[in-house]
Amino acid sequence: MILLDGKKTSEAIQSEIAAEVAQIKAEGGKAPHLAAILVGNDGGSMTYVNNKVLACERVGFESTLIHYDTEVTEEELLAKIKEINQDDTVDGLIVQLPLPKHINANRVLEVMDYKKDVDGFHPVNVGHMVVGLPSYLPATPYGIMELLDRYKIETKGKHCVVVGRSNIVGLPVSILMSKCTFPGDATVTICHRHTVDLASHTRQADILIVAVGQPLMIKADMVKEGAVVIDVGTTRVPDATRERGWRLRGDVDFDNVASKCSYITPVPGGVGPLTISMLLKNTLRAAKKEVHA
Numbered sequence: 001m002i003l004l005d006g007k008k009t010s011e012a013i014q015s016e017i018a019a020e021v022a023q024i025k026a027e028g029g030k031a032p033h034l035a036a037i038l039v040g041n042d043g044g045s046m047t048y049v050n051n052k053v054l055a056c057e058r059v060g061f062e063s064t065l066i067h068y069d070t071e072v073t074e075e076e077l078l079a080k081i082k083e084i085n086q087d088d089t090v091d092g093l094i095v096q097l098p099l100p101k102h103i104n105a106n107r108v109l110e111v112m113d114y115k116k117d118v119d120g121f122h123p124v125n126v127g128h129m130v131v132g133l134p135s136y137l138p139a140t141p142y143g144i145m146e147l148l149d150r151y152k153i154e155t156k157g158k159h160c161v162v163v164g165r166s167n168i169v170g171l172p173v174s175i176l177m178s179k180c181t182f183p184g185d186a187t188v189t190i191c192h193r194h195t196v197d198l199a200s201h202t203r204q205a206d207i208l209i210v211a212v213g214q215p216l217m218i219k220a221d222m223v224k225e226g227a228v229v230i231d232v233g234t235t236r237v238p239d240a241t242r243e244r245g246w247r248l249r250g251d252v253d254f255d256n257v258a259s260k261c262s263y264i265t266p267v268p269g270g271v272g273p274l275t276i277s278m279l280l281k282n283t284l285r286a287a288k289k290e291v292h293a
């Protein structure tokens with residue numbers, strides 16, 4: 001069994017980005033600039049956004065964090081997004097998800113200038129991804145593809161089973177895995193809450209990607225011997241033995257599943273860290289106008 005080391009891979013990607021930024025600056029260019037909007041005080045979201053800002057500093061990007069109370073109105077949020085759309089000093093913009101219930105997330109994503117949508121959630125970028133036009137790929141699926149690529153894991157003709165159909169992970173990764181790219185060219189099955197006999201599907205997977213947010217739901221008897229297992233779940237579960245009172249749990253019962261796998265991602269230290277590095281990569285591509293002219 002080989003552990004897919006997301007932390008190490010993420011550090012390598014960030015070093016590559018930092019070197020490119022240093023080169024841009026040395027040639028008199030300006031640093032890529034990411035703006036991040038956070039609404040509310042959810043512990044996980046605050047950690048992720050703070051880590052994004054710190055990662056920007058590490059690779060030499062500019063960053064701007066805009067933090068609103070949970071009560072911010074949709075109008076106020078949309079007005080800020082429109083202001084950033086017009087701000088030529090900002091290359092990339094993200095709105096941390098999830099948003100409070102009173103805000104329509106689809107409206108928020110649609111108002112964003114798709115050329116600055118470095119999360120790849122705007123319908124224009126999603127559409128471009130589906131038909132193979134230049135687009136920003138959502139950071140987590142992009143990170144999964146990068147891991148498969150860097151570990152040279154064969155995907156062509158393999159059966160890839162994706163559990164979860166969210167717009168952030170399950171849906172885009174299933175599209176990317178089915179396309180005629182490397183990694184890709186897989187036969188893809190998408191499973192979700194209405195799938196009958198989930199285990200009968202997961203057991204057929206050469207590559208199993210799980211992104212549902214249900215701690216430890218994938219047990220050893222649901223995984224084929226020799227499978228590649230990618231665990232996207234990062235749920236905080238109460239744990240009195242930890243100083244902070246919780247620990248992270250993936251969707252996969254790692255302790256019992258790992259010995260059956262050819263490759264597996266740990267939680268933490270698997271897909272999560274790559275999410276941040278691929279966001280940086282998209283921001284660099286935005287600054288270089290590599291995706292949309």
Ligand SMILES: Nc1nc2c(c(=O)[nH]1)N[C@@H](CN(C=O)c1ccc(C(=O)N[C@@H](CCC(=O)O)C(=O)O)cc1)CN2
Pocket residue numbers: 047048049094095096097098119139140168234248267268269270271272273274275276
């Ligand atoms: N606007 C967005 N919102 C959300 C996205 C996104 O890509 N864009 N993805 C997730 C959350 N997310 C980034 O935003 C994210 C999740 C997990 C990690 C990560 O590094 N996890 C670590 C553990 C970190 C911890 O201790 O909590 C790991 O798995 O090792 C980074 C980013 C939903 N929202």
Ligand SMILES: [Mg+2]
Pocket residue numbers: 099100101102103104105
């Ligand atoms: Mg909502």
